[in-house]
Amino acid sequence: MAFSDILAQDHITDHFRKTITSNHLSHAYIFTGQDGIGKTLLAKEFSKAIFCSEKEGDSCNLCNNCVRIENSNHPDIHWIEIEEKAKFLKIDSIRDLQQSVTLCPVESNYKLFIIKDTDRMNEEASNCLLKTLEEPPASTIIILIANSLTLVKETIKSRCQIIRFHPIPAHVIEDQLIKRFDADAGKVGWVSRFSSGSLGSAFELLEDNYYEKNRDIVNRIGVSGIDNLLLAEEVIDSYLGSSETLEEKRQALRRILNCILQFYRDVLVVKVRNVYGTGKKASPLFNEDHKDALQRCAGNLTQRQITAIINDILESIKYIDYNLNINLLVENIFTRIAMLNSSERE
Numbered sequence: 001m002a003f004s005d006i007l008a009q010d011h012i013t014d015h016f017r018k019t020i021t022s023n024h025l026s027h028a029y030i031f032t033g034q035d036g037i038g039k040t041l042l043a044k045e046f047s048k049a050i051f052c053s054e055k056e057g058d059s060c061n062l063c064n065n066c067v068r069i070e071n072s073n074h075p076d077i078h079w080i081e082i083e084e085k086a087k088f089l090k091i092d093s094i095r096d097l098q099q100s101v102t103l104c105p106v107e108s109n110y111k112l113f114i115i116k117d118t119d120r121m122n123e124e125a126s127n128c129l130l131k132t133l134e135e136p137p138a139s140t141i142i143i144l145i146a147n148s149l150t151l152v153k154e155t156i157k158s159r160c161q162i163i164r165f166h167p168i169p170a171h172v173i174e175d176q177l178i179k180r181f182d183a184d185a186g187k188v189g190w191v192s193r194f195s196s197g198s199l200g201s202a203f204e205l206l207e208d209n210y211y212e213k214n215r216d217i218v219n220r221i222g223v224s225g226i227d228n229l230l231l232a233e234e235v236i237d238s239y240l241g242s243s244e245t246l247e248e249k250r251q252a253l254r255r256i257l258n259c260i261l262q263f264y265r266d267v268l269v270v271k272v273r274n275v276y277g278t279g280k281k282a283s284p285l286f287n288e289d290h291k292d293a294l295q296r297c298a299g300n301l302t303q304r305q306i307t308a309i310i311n312d313i314l315e316s317i318k319y320i321d322y323n324l325n326i327n328l329l330v331e332n333i334f335t336r337i338a339m340l341n342s343s344e345r346e
């Protein structure tokens with residue numbers, strides 16, 4: 001790979017081509033943007049572009065440096081990441097970094113430290129990292145990778161150049177999925193629309209059969225709506241039952257609620273179209289291949305009911321990360337949506 005292979009982040013790769021060539025690199029960067037958008041990949045390509053012995057401001061992928069970076073085997077590049085199943089980055093990892101930055105590079109002009117999951121550091125680790133950022137040695141570049149900036153301390157952010165990643169357009173994700181998977185057009189189209197600009201998320205949705213799960217949920221809601229606790233039990237048994245850890249359960253619930261959210265969002269679009277006409281710039285539907293179910297629900301619900309259901313699901317999604325009993329949460333969510341479904345019928 002090279003900078004030209006990075007998807008939809010030209011504003012970043014163009015910037016780095018220039019700064020590497022003109023030798024105007026910062027001591028510290030934060031790469032931020034949602035999960036699965038290419039932050040880690042770009043950190044690797046950025047390292048190659050700095051160390052490549054054949055090309056200036058980009059990588060050749062063939063020289064000794066490029067090959068060793070590709071194989072995570074370069075003595076001047078250090079990756080720090082969270083241990084499997086750990087909640088936070090270990091303070092010891094940051095202390096090791098604090099020591100290592102004081103040493104000279106082994107064979108290059110620079111030493112690069114790439115810290116993944118920077119938004120998952122406790123106070124002690126954050127303070128330790130801050131000390132390093134306050135007095136960075138001239139030959140050191142530190143890249144912090146964070147999905148969200150809200151959990152990174154202000155004092156850390158203020159000492160780094162922030163590099164924001166853009167969501168990848170759905171049509172770009174669709175092209176990638178067609179190239180890599182033997183999946184039908186309907187499935188690839190839905191996954192690329194549903195993945196919210198994250199290629200990593202698109203791969204997971206395909207691998208975990210979310211197109212099929214969404215189809216089953218839409219068929220279920222489209223026929224009988226959310227009218228009792230039976231759907232809550234079905235969701236718990238069918239979609240959350242196979243998850244081993246609490247975090248996997250939360251992720252599965254997040255995805256299922258997003259399926260239901262996008263369904264009601266489509267119902268709202270159909271309802272508005274029925275009332276006001278399609279208009280010149282019609283919003284595309286997530287569930288293009290379920291138009292009958294969407295029409296049926298749009299006929300049964302008022303615009304106010306649909307909006308209330310959407311707001312309720314959005315509110316419920318926020319509670320997933322709270323330390324609540326997941327089964328109780330699911331029952332509560334579906335009971336509330338059922339009440340909103342029937343609130344104006346009587």
Ligand SMILES: [Zn+2]
Nearest residue numbers: 052060063066
């Ligand atoms: Zn090279």
